Amino acid sequence: GGFTKTPGWLDWYTGPSKPTFKLPEGAVDAHCHVFGPGAEFPYAPERKYTPCDASKQQLYALRDHLGFDKNVVVQATCNGADNRAMVDALLNSNGKARGVATVKRSVTDQELQEMHAAGVRGVRFNFVKRLVDFTPKDELIEIANRIKPLGWHVVIYFEAVDLPELWDFFTALPTTVVVDHMGRPDVTKPVDGPEFELFVKFMREHPNVWSKVTCPERLSVAGPKALDGEQNAYRDVVPFAKRIVDTFPDRVLWGTDWPHPNLKDHMPDDGLLVDFIPHIATTPELQKKLLVDNPTRLYWS
Numbered sequence: 328g329g330f331t332k333t334p335g336w337l338d339w340y341t342g343p344s345k346p347t348f349k350l351p352e353g354a355v356d357a358h359c360h361v362f363g364p365g366a367e368f369p370y371a372p373e374r375k376y377t378p379c380d381a382s383k384q385q386l387y388a389l390r391d392h393l394g395f396d397k398n399v400v401v402q403a404t405c406n407g408a409d410n411r412a413m414v415d416a417l418l419n420s421n422g423k424a425r426g427v428a429t430v431k432r433s434v435t436d437q438e439l440q441e442m443h444a445a446g447v448r449g450v451r452f453n454f455v456k457r458l459v460d461f462t463p464k465d466e467l468i469e470i471a472n473r474i475k476p477l478g479w480h481v482v483i484y485f486e487a488v489d490l491p492e493l494w495d496f497f498t499a500l501p502t503t504v505v506v507d508h509m510g511r512p513d514v515t516k517p518v519d520g521p522e523f524e525l526f527v528k529f530m531r532e533h534p535n536v537w538s539k540v541t542c543p544e545r546l547s548v549a550g551p552k553a554l555d556g557e558q559n560a561y562r563d564v565v566p567f568a569k570r571i572v573d574t575f576p577d578r579v580l581w582g583t584d585w586p587h588p589n590l591k592d593h594m595p596d597d598g599l600l601v602d603f604i605p606h607i608a609t610t611p612e613l614q615k616k617l618l619v620d621n622p623t624r625l626y627w628s
């Protein structure tokens with residue numbers, strides 16, 4: 328399709344390790360993407376980056392390698408509101424993949440029905456400025472009200488500094504709301520400081536709000552090497568993710584974020600990411616809620 332990957336963009340980790348942590352039966356990778364192939368599913372003209380192609384076959388091979396049973400394939404901004412690649416992945420998953428789409432107000436009811444039949448169960452609203460241009464709030468509210476009767480939820484991706492200004496909009500959403508990557512906390516700040524307290528307040532005061540405790544590799548300042556010399560990586564993210572899992576055990580999800588778009592300085596070994604889970608979900612009961620019960624209830628009920 329003649330698409331050139333954004334310079335500096337790293338490809339996903341080839342040859343991920345086998346995790347030491349054994350995933351429970353029925354575990355769901357609840358945040359991942361497929362990209363293209365660009366020749367078949369062209370990337371959106373309005374995109375802010377061009378990824379490498381990352382196919383459904385490669386995603387499902389990773390699923391099996393890591394020991395997951397199912398996937399939730401999330402529409403990424405590089406495909407804009409053209410959900411064909413994601414829907415194609417769902418249709419070729421034998422019912423083992425559900426999806427989260429990006430739609431505009433121009434989406435027809437017929438298109439929503441077709442996406443529902445394929446396994447789509449939510450829409451994604453992205454507020455990360457380096458990824459998307461501004462979408463008017465009235466259009467997003469209109470979309471949220473149109474997808475509510477389908478039983479869909481709204482996935483939101485934003486940066487912690489923007490939560491105060493987005494608070495009224497988020498708390499007025501009429502559906503279940505799922506936050507990507509804990510709203511990207513600044514992990515150099517105290518886990519009980521005012522910034523993360525605001526996010527915890529958001530979840531505590533709004534029981535319809537869930538969070539993915541994902542992407543330590545994006546949030547960590549320490550990087551893959553542990554801060555204190557121990558083996559587990561991304562040590563500085565653990566307190567934040569562990570606090571959310573411990574406080575809201577029935578409203579958390581986990582995912583690999585494969586193929587990890589927009590990473591430029593290091594690319595995580597997906598096996599290492601899976602080994603991060605026991606540090607944030609520290610008992611078999613919490614691991615089962617995070618990896619099996621919660622995603623199954625939200626996407627396969």
Ligand SMILES: O=C(O)/C=C(\C=C(/O)C(=O)O)C(=O)O
Pocket residue numbers: 402403404405458484507545584587588589
């Ligand atoms: O994959 C992620 O969830 C994170 C990123 C990208 C997207 O979500 C996207 O382009 O839709 C990012 O932080 O660059």
